[in-house]
Amino acid sequence: MQVTIDGVTYVSHEGPVWRGESNFMAMVDLAPFDLPGMREQLWLRERDEGGAYEVCCIPFYAYGLALGDVVGTGESHDVDRVIRKSGRRAVRVLFTEPRPPVDDRSVLRAAVESADLLSEWNGDRMVAIDLPDGSLSRPILDSIQGEVEGGTAFWEWSDSMEFSQV
Template structure:
């Protein structure tokens, strides 16, 4: 979900895949990723050393982060440092408007479910998929290949750029 308040767009995760009763939220300024005026609200849980938190959602916009990565927050409650990578990746797909007759979103949802992968949707056009192992990804790519070639879907890896804080 996205909401704009006083010129700042906040992106939230309505159903974080690892949400539990001990989760908390922190903001991440997306300006270092060329998304000025945007903040992503990530779900975290404390792990190990005081001040270390594990990412419990699949980032929609933040680069260099994935489910299970360990981060630190600053005094303001904002994520400012990546401590340790989890070894997972996130594949993000954006479906453009107008939608073609051969809309692949339902097929993608089925393929993600059959492959046993975790995913989060931001609305009905933007999905982030947890990728613990690349070997399970071919059916996912096959579902959206036609739309990618036709220019009605676009994809990227969240680790296409390194994590960077303001």
């Protein structure tokens, strides 16, 4: 979900995949990722090592972060650093509007479910898919590629840029 307040767009996770394990939320400023005026709210779980939190959602916009990464926060309680990577990756798909007469999003949903992967949707146009072993299965790749070739979607790896809060 996205909401704009005083010129700042806030992105939230309505259904974080590890919601039951989270107990803290923090923001990530998206300006360092060429998204000025946007902030993403991440669901986190406090770790035993003081000031460290585990990411409990699949980031939609923040780069260099994945489910299970351990992050730190600064004085403003915003995520400002990655302490330890989880080894997971995420692929993000943005579907264009208007949708074609044959809407293949259900094919991707079925492929994700069949592969027993975790995913989060931001509305019905963006999905972030957790990849515990860091690779895409053929059915998921085929579904995404079909949309891209048809000009109806764009995709990216969440780690195509390093996390930064400069």
